[in-house]
Structure formats: structure tokens, C-alpha cells
């Protein structure tokens with residue numbers, strides 16, 4: 001079985017896809033055979049060709065240089081309503097079988113050296129009935145990266161997410177703070193970061209800037225990968241087997 005990481009966040013729209021893509025490009029540029037998945041997506045739209053596509057899956061596929069032929073493998077469940085998957089599925093008359101999703105993820109993990117799997121919403125988002133993102137993470141036995149934002153309210157959301165994960169047997173590899181723009185950083189952001197590390201007892205493995213004017217295409221992807229190398233602790237994100245320095249010496 002190849003290795004992998006599950007990407008969750010404190011909320012929807014925090015940057016799971018963006019950061020997942022950036023990490024995928026960085027790994028690919030390192031020569032790692034990289035897998036990406038968005039097992040369940042909602043809010044998907046039909047293209048002019050009549051094919052239903054999730055934007056998240058498209059972005060991850062571009063980052064990992066996957067062809068269109070792999071869409072089903074990357075994103076087995078693709079729903080139109082922009083609702084939490086459990087509800088979007090019912091609304092669109094779709095039955096989600098969590099076991100099948102886990103199987104699909106494991107198949108990608110087996111095929112690739114390292115796979116990045118993006119969740120939906122946050123760690124408690126319902127995928128199907130009472131099967132939550134956290135249940136999928138546990139079934140996959142993968143560590144998680146929690147993407148979070150730098151501003152007010154983030155200590156509470158981040159520490160709650162980390163605490164829930166840990167209480168439910170999920171290893172939190174670390175936190176990545178998205179939209180961290182060095183020139184605007186004040187005591188607020190700095191203290192948020194300190195509190196998150198202190199209360200969450202997990203390392204911050206990177207702070208990622210807001211990138212302006214990045215369009216799709218090879219050049220843009222390359223830039224995203226370079227930014228990931230520059231701002232994220234890629235080595236520590238990759239190395240999840242065994243326990244890291246913090247786990248060995250920490251709480």
C-alpha cells in the first residue's frame with residue numbers, strides 16, 4: 001500500500017483543494033508518483049459536452065497531471081446540489097456506499113507512491129447518513145492535515161477539529177494556515193498560530209500565502225508547486241510512517 005494523507009479543514013472554502021493541489025505539484029516535481037482523490041464532491045456542474053464535473057476534481061487532476069480518463073477514479077461520487085454530500089445524494093436520488101468509496105481510495109493508494117485525498121467541508125461533514133468524513137479517515141487509517149485560516153475565530157475551530165480527530169483515533173499530522181500574508185501579519189495572526197500549536201499540541205507545517213492572478217496551465221501549476229516547497233514542510237507532510245519528532249517528545 002502506498003502512503004497518503006487526508007486533507008480536511010475547519011470549514012468549507014478554506015483552501016483544501018488549493019493546498020492539496022499545491023502539495024501534489026510539489027511531490028510530482030520531486031519525481032514522486034502522486035495520486036489525488038476527491039472521493040465525494042457536491043456542487044458539480046455539467047459541461048457543454050454533457051459531462052458532470054467537480055471543479056475540485058479538475059483542479060486536483062491538473063495538479064497531478066492526470067488525464068480526463070481518470071476522472072471516475074479520482075472522483076467516484078459527483079453530485080450536483082451544492083449541499084453536504086449526504087443531503088446532496090438524497091436530493092439527487094443517489095445512493096452513496098461508503099465501503100465502495102473506501103475501496104476506491106485504497107485502490108489509488110495501492111497504485112501510487114503517495115496519494116492526497118481531499119475530504120468535503122470539515123471533519124464532521126456527513127458523507128452518507130451518519131457516515132462522516134471522520135469515519136472515512138478512520139477507515140482509510142490515514143493521518144490528516146488540517147487546513148485553517150489565520151484570522152479571528154480560528155483558534156476555536158482549529159483546536160476543536162484537532163481535538164475531535166484525536167479523540168476519535170485519527171492522527172493529526174499537522175496544521176497548514178492558508179492565506180497567511182506576511183506583510184499583513186500582526187499580533188492577531190501570530191498569537192493565533194502560537195495558541196493553535198500550544199492548545200492543539202500539533203505542529204504547524206506551513207503557512208501559505210494568498211496567490212494573486214494564478215490561472216490554470218502548466219506554468220501556474222509549477223508556480224504552485226514552488227510555493228508549496230517554499231512555504232510548506234513537505235518532508236514532514238510526506239513522512240507519516242512512524243511518529244514524528246513532536247509525537248516522540250511531545251504530549
Ligand SMILES: Nc1ncnc2c1ncn2[C@@H]1O[C@H](COP(=O)(O)OP(=O)(O)OP(=O)(O)O)[C@@H](O)[C@H]1O
Pocket residue numbers: 009011012013014015016017018019056119120121178179208209210211212
Ligand atoms: N492561497 C490561496 N491563494 C489564492 N486563492 C486561494 C488560496 N486558497 C484558496 N483559494 C481560493 O479560494 C477558494 C476556496 O478554496 P478551495 O476551493 O481550495 O477551498 P476548499 O476548502 O477546498 O472548499 P470545499 O469545501 O468547497 O472543497 C477557491 O476559489 C480557491 O481558488
Ligand SMILES: [Mg+2]
Pocket residue numbers: 016017018056118
Ligand atoms: Mg475543495
